[in-house]
Amino acid sequence: MINKGYLLGDRYRIIDTLGEGGMANVYLAEDIILQRKVAVKILRLDLQKEPQTLARFQREALATSELSHPNIVMVLDVGTDHGLPYMVMEYVDGPDLKEYIRTNSPLNLGNIIKIMDQILSAMSLAHKHNVIHRDLKPQNILMDKHGNIKIADFGIAVALNQNSVTQTNSAIGSVHYMSPEQTRGGLVTKQSDIYSLGIIIYELITGNVPFNGDSAVSIALKHAQEPIPSIRKQDPNIPQPLENVVLKATAKDPRDRYNSAKEMKDDLDTSLEPGRANEPVFKPTHGNNDDETIILPNFKPSRVVEKTDAENRTQDKTNDYHKNRSSFTQALRKYKWWWLFVGFAAILIIGLMFFVLNNNKNSDIRIPDVTNLSEKKARNKLESVGLKVGKIKHRNSDSIDRGKVIETAPVAGSEIKRGRYIDLYISDGAGMVQVPDVTGDEYGIAVQKLEKLGFEVIRENQFSSSVPPDHVISQSVAADVEVKPEQTTITLVISKGKNPRSKHHMIKLPDLKDYSLKQAQEFAHKHGLTLQVSSAYSSKVKKGMIISMSPAAGTQVPRGSTISVNVSEGAKKERDLTAIKNFTVSYEDNDEDDSDNKRGNHVQIYIADDNHSIDNIYRDLYIKKDMNFSIPFELRDGPGQLKVVRDGQVILNEKVKND
Known part of the structure; x- marks a missing residue:
């Protein structure tokens, strides 16, 4: 398994696991150069030294990369990372066809034809390039959110000019969709894929595969010997021409099937036309395949050995000899009907016991x-x-x-x-959540919004002449920042109304929109105000300048009030945040002042990344309780830095890397 966050080939960052298979694992990844999601198939670590598996992996990459079609998953890149082969494909955000059938069955006939047209179009191109898929099944057919089909997993596909296609005693693929000649390890042709396509249409119409059984052998035998169950007997509303498409595609003898995927598509596209309504049931002209033995890899059917005529004659003579010499045999012949009854009863009892035991086992x-x-x-x-x-x-x-x-x-x-x-x-825990803006909200409403998203909320009271009592003055985590709620605590500064003792210490706020962040910090420090800083992208306001402020310009506030400002990050760049640093600042009660106006620990946060300098204060606030922070960093140009100062002492100073 590859860990999340790993940068494969210095380009593809692993985001999540999409699936685990016998040959390879498939991951969701981000192409950090082209800024798009991709699917990455990586050969399993324990199989990278197996030549056959490696050859199959390379064959899939080669076969798929040669096929450029809107309904075939596109191979974007092939490479190795520390000796581990990988293949990068387009990411299809949607279910496979098996899941789609299970969820939406029964399907509209027009929708079935639309789906099959895309599959047949793709396979027509593959066959034109002499590539046989050999493992066509709904699990290998993906569907995006717009209903577009993408055929995947050419891992056992072969070209018609390769020797491996004619090997006997070798059957590869899913037995529910495998042609009779494929189960025998015989010659695999384009008609073998057409058989699988016929089974897929059957499943699209009925919601089920035509044959099931207790073992792969029994299913394979049904494909070879039993006729495909009638679709019209299950649903008389199915037009006969549509059933005929299934019957012709799944004929036991490949000569009775369609000559090409295009021929099958043309026949399917006209199957609902009124002019074909009275079409007779399709009948194969070459009859059923008369092969008596089906050979499948890793299947071990019971071996039956028949005696020769000479052996039978010898055995008969021996039996006659013993019959003439045995009084027991004479008694048996005298009371043969009674013995037959006993034998039949014994067989019945044994069969009943076997049925009960087997039924219990499979209950x-x-x-x-x-x-x-x-x-x-x-x-x-x-x-x-x-x-x-x-x-x-x-x-x-x-x-x-x-x-x-x-x-x-x-x-x-x-x-x-x-x-x-x-x-x-x-x-994988809670996902990233965008912090809402609750400034100005009544405290109870703000808490309800934040706790509903999973945040822990801390209340801090403060006098304010501009914000009504019990309303939010500011929040410790800026709005629109994406964080994990389970790791984040948000402190809300709540208005206590005007301070009656501060009438003679009122400060009229200038319009800080004309200030840089540094100038705003100097003004706040000079007048005993606390500056709460957040940031946002802006194509109109120069980087480092104030976009907005709260309270508004011209408002009179008492000394000690908190002023919230939003600082421009400049125009939004191609890439958003690349790292989030989570940390906790613990509260230390070193102040002997126990009054209601105690401000707590003074915390100042400095960051350095592509948009911030370590010399400027990023966040300035007071805490009265341990507080969690989630700070976003944009790190395209190397590592960043985080410095946290509590009451004048540096408590955290470390580099931040984009892991």
């Missing part, structure tokens, strides 16, 4: 609730009732702690067969 199990358990505990709980853990998927959750289970798929309480796989969704 349904109710999926236990493993919400809020760690992955290990959830795994143990599921395995204790006879279930197995399948895929591990991660996502953010505002209610479930990091590393704990959010939910299972299928969901808890569902009944499922013993031995089936259960997917786990693991929490």
Whole structure:
């Protein structure tokens, strides 16, 4: 597994895990040069020294990179990172076709044709380049949010001129969608892909695959020997021409199938036309395949050995000899019907016992609730009732702690067969949340807004002549900054109204919009005011100048009041924040003053990044309780710096890197 944040090939920053497979793992990443999300497939660490796996990985990259089509996942880059091969592909933000069918079945026939047209168009191009996919199935077909199809996973695709395609005793792919000749390890052609496409249409129409079984062997045998179940018997409203497309594509003999994906697409596109309504049922002309044996890799069917005629004659003579010599045999012949009855009863009892035991073994199990358990505990709980853990998927959750289970798929309480796989969704903690602007709000409303998003709120009271009592004067984390609520505490400075003892110490505020941040800090220091600084991008106000202020210019405020200013960061650049530094400043009660007007520890924060100098105060405030901070840094030009001063003493001074 590759850790989140890792910079692959000095260009692709890993964001999350999208899937884990037998050959490779797929990650969501950010291309830091082109500023876009991509999917990165990385060969598993334990397989990088296996020549066959490495060749298959390289073959997928080669096969896909040669196919430029809007319905085929595009390969953007191929490379190695410290000897580990990787492949960068376009990121498709949406479900695979299997999940889409499960969620939306039954599908509209027009929508089915629209989906299949895109798939057939892509496969027509692949076949034109003599590339056979060999593993077409809904799980390898992705769909973006606009309904556009993207075929992926050419990991076992081969070119028609490669020797490996003609190897016998070798079947690769999903058995539910595999052609009869493919299960026998025979010659794989374009018609093998067309068979798989026929099964996909069947599933789009009915919501299910045509054949299921207890093992891969039994499913493969059905594909080779049994006719495709009639779609019209399940739903008489399905037009016969549409069923004929399925029947022709899935004919047992490849000669009865469509000659090309384009021919299949042309036939499908006219299947709903009224002129074809009375079309007869498709009948193959070459009959069923008469092969008696199906050979699949890693399948071990029972071996049946038949005796020769000579062996049978020898056995008959031996039996006659013993019959003539055995009184037991004579008794058996005398009471043969009674013995037949006993034998039949014994077989019936044994069969009944086998059925009961087998039924008990495969009985349904109710999926236990493993919400809020760690992955290990959830795994143990599921395995204790006879279930197995399948895929591990991660996502953010505002209610479930990091590393704990959010939910299972299928969901808890569902009944499922013993031995089936259960997917786990693991929490990555709360996602990034944009801090709302609550200045000017009534305290109760402001708290409700912030706590609903998961923030912890601290109240600090302060006199104000401009802000009504019990309303927010300022907030410790600026509005619109993105932080993690679970790691952030926001202090709200709340108005106590006018200070009756401050009538003769009122200060009229100038228009700070004409001030730089440094000039505003000097004014605040001269008049005993506290400056609360936030920042924002502006294409109109020069970097370092004040954009806005609160209270407004001309307002009279008492000494000790807090003035909030918003400082321009200049025009917004191509890239937003690249790092967020989370830290806590602890409160130290060193002041003997216990009055209501005690201000607490004086905290000053200095930062250095692409937009700030370490010589200027970034944030200036007083705290009366331990406080968490989340400071954003923009670090395109190297590391930054953070310095925190509490009551005149430096308590934190460190470099900040973009990890």
